[in-house]
Amino acid sequence: MLRNRSTAGAEPERTRVPLPLSMGLGTGSMLQPLNSSMIAVAVIAIAHDFGTFAGTAWVISGMYIATAVVSPAAGRLGALFGPRRMYLAGLAIIAASSVFGALAPSLTWLIVARALLGVGTATQYPTAMMIVRRVAAETGAETRTALAVLTVCSQSMVALGPTLGGLLTTAFGWQAIMWVNLPMAALTGLWVLRVVAPDGPRERTGARVVLRRMDLPGTVLFLAFITTTMVFLLSLAERPRWVILPVMLVSGALLVWRELRAPEPFIDLRAMLRNRPLAMTLGRTTVTYTAFYLVYFGLPQWLQGGRGMDAGHAGLIMLPLALVSIASTVTATRVYSNYGPRPALLVGTVGLVVGGALLATVADSTVTIAAIVGIAMILGIPNSFNNIGNQNIVNAVTTTEEVGVALGMYRTLQYIAANIAAVIIEICMGGAIDDAGFHRVGLVMTGLGAALLVGVVFSRTLRGLGPRG
Incomplete structure (x- = not known):
């Protein structure tokens, strides 16, 4: 799966990935750090609105768990179906979950909406880099500048998120941190449709072949291991859920066993090692x-x-x-x-x-x-x-x-x-x-x-x- 490369001698001067393409992809990559950071200063307002602090930690953690679980799968789906398609699909999920969250009638539904938001935002960065690498391979361009643009977009939102979240929450209520996603998702979608070339035609394969390439057993074990790991870590802050620990350890051991033997593993541990x-x-x-x-x-x-x-x-x-x-x-x-x-x-x-x-x-x-x-x-x-x-x-x-x-x-x-x-x-x-x-x-x-x-x-x-x- 993964190869080590080292430099040998000086490289000739290379062109750069077009800046409009990098910036267009970067606007979508902003949404994940923006939403994971704005919530940090909105939790108290959310708790007051719904009349309870019980469960508010899951408003943050639900998105983190979903993002952690889906991010590698987004890279695999991008390879199977095309990174542009998956990038745009993620934007659609972001828009839908933002409306759902802003109108959530209870804290439980808000947690569900935030988890769906995590699914959508998880697709952006892996597929953006796949698009950048594809363009670089086709044109001989270097990728450092594009990666810097994506990192600047992400870094700015990581740090600006609490500021923006605090101002929006103070002025318009916590729902504003959900509504703000809609214009950004729409702008990004239009931008990417304009500057990113369409993916090539999909290979016509049956559902069975797609599931085999996705390594469904490995994916399920990965979901189980990451989810139980995150939930167990969260529980340590208040009341440790020791009952989860055996499930975490068993799912982790089964994941390693499966991925070391699978012909097309979800996480290629052999190559990674x-x-x-x-x-x-x-x-x-x-x-x-x-x-x-x-x-x-x-x-x-x-x-x-x-x-x-x-x-x-x-x-x-x-x-x-x-x-x-x-x-x-x-x-x-x-x-x-x-x-x-x-x-x-x-x-x-x-x-x-x-x-x-x-x-x-x-x-x-x-x-x-x-x-x-x-x-x-x-x-x-x-x-x-x-x-x-x-x-x-x-x-x-x-x-x-x-x-x-x-x-x-x-x-x-x-x-x-x-x-x-x-x-x-x-x-x-x-x-x-x-x-x-x-x-x-x-x-x-x-x-x-x-x-x-x-x-x-x-x-x-x-x-x-x-x-x-």
């Missing part, structure tokens, strides 16, 4: 995103619970993080293009150590808002450099057909990391959002950053990887 750069990158991604979500979830919670800010002001504090993330993504792309992934990852991991140390020692209820804004700006740097480094490695060591599934796994691990971070925050806070708990969160982030830094410095798999594609 042979491809050490990919395996190491996916592992590094899990730790990196755990550290990122400690900030992403922990900082707004502390600002509201520890310093008494409302959702709108807490969201505005995240704005400097967004601006620095966007600017540093451009810089990170240049670093990767000129020097390869290791320097980009070094900047990212050092940034995690510094940012975590600041949270552990400086951030408290007495520090000035200016100091908090300064810390937020520093925290905007590491995620950009780590993302550019890790995503470019995945892009470099996979083929055009494989990149969708590989980046789908990248997304899956991102959301597993989000749940791990939520558990860590709950444990560190000990049921009360205060300075001491937030400092403990910072210490954990510092430790994760230090572990990543040691790994990047001594990694053998990074030695053969220079700037590519």
Whole structure:
């Protein structure tokens, strides 16, 4: 499935994937980080509207679980039916689920709508990269610039989401975070229809052949394993559901057994184990995103619970993080293009150590808002450099057909990391959002950053990887 590639000598100057195509695909890729970030400051308003806080965690987690489960499948479906078709189908699901969610009569139906929204948004990034790689293969263009555009779109929404979500919720109510998807989905659909060439004719195969290529048993086992893993991790924050643990372990063992023997596996574990750069990158991604979500979830919670800010002001504090993330993504792309992934990852991991140390020692209820804004700006740097480094490695060591599934796994691990971070925050806070708990969160982030830094410095798999594609 996945191949390791290394650079050999200087490459000739290559053209770039057309910017209108990259930006059109990027507008759709915005929807997943936008919707997963806006909700962070809307949960309290949702709980007040429905009259209960019980179950509100599932408004966030339902989308994360759906996205984690569907992302690799989206890459496989894109390979079978065409990435443009799947990209547009995802937009249709996003639009329908947004209307459903905004009009939801109960919290249960809102959770269902958010899960469907996760299904739709999960298709965008893997299929976008498949389209980029297809265009690059047809024209001989490099993909780094297109990947940078997609990353900027994603990074900007990850950080702007809390700000936008806070403003929309304050001005129009929480339903506005659902309605805002409709114009974006419509604009993206029209844009993609105009700039992306249609997929080639589908191979006429029966349902049995399609199911075989999808590796239905492997897909079902993957769904069972990821879902039980996410639910179990979520339960650790309050009341551990130990009964789920055996199901998780058994489904995971069966998944490994099945995928190592399947002729066309859903997740090609054999090839993944042979491809050490990919395996190491996916592992590094899990730790990196755990550290990122400690900030992403922990900082707004502390600002509201520890310093008494409302959702709108807490969201505005995240704005400097967004601006620095966007600017540093451009810089990170240049670093990767000129020097390869290791320097980009070094900047990212050092940034995690510094940012975590600041949270552990400086951030408290007495520090000035200016100091908090300064810390937020520093925290905007590491995620950009780590993302550019890790995503470019995945892009470099996979083929055009494989990149969708590989980046789908990248997304899956991102959301597993989000749940791990939520558990860590709950444990560190000990049921009360205060300075001491937030400092403990910072210490954990510092430790994760230090572990990543040691790994990047001594990694053998990074030695053969220079700037590519």
